[in-house]
Amino acid sequence: MPELPEVETIRIGLSEHIIGQSIKHVDVLWPKTLNVEHVNDSVIGHAIRDIRRRAKVLIIDLDNGFSMLYHLKMTGQMVLVQAAGNRLAGGHPSPSMAANLPDKSTRVVFEFDSGDQLFFNDQRKFGWIQVVPTAKIDQHSLVRRLGPEPLTVDFTLEGFEAVIKRHPKAPIKAVILDQSTVSGIGNIYADESLHLSKIHPATRSGDLKPIQIKRLYEAIKTIIAAGIARGGTSFAHYVTALGGKGDYLDQARVFNQTGKPCPACGTPIEKIRVAGRGTHICPHCQKAPK
DNA sequence: CACTTGACCTGTCCGC
DNA sequence: TGCGGACAGGTCAAGT
Numbered sequence: 001m002p003e004l005p006e007v008e009t010i011r012i013g014l015s016e017h018i019i020g021q022s023i024k025h026v027d028v029l030w031p032k033t034l035n036v037e038h039v040n041d042s043v044i045g046h047a048i049r050d051i052r053r054r055a056k057v058l059i060i061d062l063d064n065g066f067s068m069l070y071h072l073k074m075t076g077q078m079v080l081v082q083a084a085g086n087r088l089a090g091g092h093p094s095p096s097m098a099a100n101l102p103d104k105s106t107r108v109v110f111e112f113d114s115g116d117q118l119f120f121n122d123q124r125k126f127g128w129i130q131v132v133p134t135a136k137i138d139q140h141s142l143v144r145r146l147g148p149e150p151l152t153v154d155f156t157l158e159g160f161e162a163v164i165k166r167h168p169k170a171p172i173k174a175v176i177l178d179q180s181t182v183s184g185i186g187n188i189y190a191d192e193s194l195h196l197s198k199i200h201p202a203t204r205s206g207d208l209k210p211i212q213i214k215r216l217y218e219a220i221k222t223i224i225a226a227g228i229a230r231g232g233t234s235f236a237h238y239v240t241a242l243g244g245k246g247d248y249l250d251q252a253r254v255f256n257q258t259g260k261p262c263p264a265c266g267t268p269i270e271k272i273r274v275a276g277r278g279t280h281i282c283p284h285c286q287k288a289p290k
Numbered sequence: 291c292a293c294t295t296g297a298c299c300t301g302t303c304c305g306c
Numbered sequence: 307t308g309c310g311g312a313c314a315g316g317t318c319a320a321g322t
Contacts, residue, residue: 001315056316074315075300105300124299126316142317170293179317187315276295277315295321304312 001074004056004149004184005227010078011053017080018118022047023062025111030125033107038131042066055146055183059137067134071142075105076120076127083115146183150224155182160217161210168206172216174275175205182220188255189227191280193219195254195262200286201274207289254280 002010023046026039042064052059058070058078070078081101101119102109108120108129120129130140137143147163148155163181164172175181176190185193194201197219199212208216253263258271262282272279 003316071316073298073317122299123301124314126298167292174293177316275293278313293322295319297319298317300314302313304310306309 001186001188002056002072002076003186003189003227004053004224005189005230007053007056007058007072007184008228009231011051011058014078014080014118015051017082018112018116019048019051021112021114021116023110024113027102027109027111028107029102029109030107030122032125033120033122033127034129035131042131043068054137054143055149055179056186057143061134065134066131067137069130069132069137069140069143070120071128072122073124073126073128075123077105077122079119079121081117081119145180147178147180149183150185150220151228155221157214157217161213164205164208164213168204170205171202171275172199172205172208173201173277173279176216176220177275177277184224185220187277187279188252189220189223191255192253193223195280195282195286196223198285200288201279201281202272203289254282256280 023043026034026043028034028036028039043062043066046062046064046066048060049063050061052061056071058072060068060070062068070076072078079101101117101121103121105121105123106119107122107125107127110118110120112118120127132140148159160182164175167175173190173194176185176193177187179185191201193216197212197215199208199216254269257269257280259268261267262269262285265282265284267282267284269280270283272281
């Protein structure tokens with residue numbers, strides 16, 4: 001499930017190859033993923049001017065004042081196949097990177113003048129692509145609700161404390177998964193951040209001491225930066241935009257490490273349920289709230 | 291209003 | 307082997 005570091009990795013990988021390319025044709029294989037009318041009106045025949053990211057949303061700016069917003073949700077992938085047939089960029093879960101595309105998970109195919117093809121694959125069909133005027137991205141229903149990103153200056157300790165005070169009864173994990181608190185964190189990085197700061201995910205936000213809030217604030221920044229530095233995770237549906245697996249999960253602290261020793265104390269990691277989500281904790285380092 | 295649960299989907303895994 | 311059901315988890319709508 002791509003979170004901020006994964007989307008950032010995809011952004012960097014795609015930028016190297018498709019900025020400047022002109023879109024010749026678009027095949028929409030699953031209409032709920034992308035509105036075909038918008039494609040015909042605003043996408044066909046236009047070149048890619050820039051590729052940006054806001055939290056988990058990938059933004060592809062075109063040369064006509066329109067942009068495409070991509071949300072990969074849990075199983076979305078973007079795979080670039082070069083005209084020569086060499087898959088240089090993208091992401092595909094198949095053990096063999098030579099698997100032919102499109103496959104049954106392919107929802108949209110973008111074809112460039114060069115012959116390069118960009119496949120939007122999404123097994124569970126939750127992901128979407130929307131075409132909006134570039135100047136109105138900030139007004140988009142999802143984008144407008146996004147809080148500060150972990151690594152930008154507008155994510156302040158004071159602001160984080162204020163949000164936490166506003167949700168005293170909610171488990172802290174639910175608060176940091178809320179994209180209006182801090183944007184770009186998903187289930188993996190939430191568990192990792194809480195473990196690094198030694199806070200039990202079910203702790204009610206109002207019960208956190210100031211020192212714990214500060215530790216969590218710092219841990220979020222550390223964990224997200226580490227994720228980006230390592231090129232995202234290698235979780236089930238994710239492969240980096242350069243075709244290799246990200247390797248963050250190879251050294252994940254707790255996520256998907258059930259039964260394995262806690263990196264801090266050796267106690268076996270447990271899997272529990274918090275805020276309706278599978279949640280991984282060290283029962284020794286992260287004491288359950290009373 | 292604060293907070294929780296279900297829906298959206300498909301594929302995989304587990305127990306019987 | 308087949309089958310039902312739980313589970314995976316981002317976001318929004320609906321429920322408590």
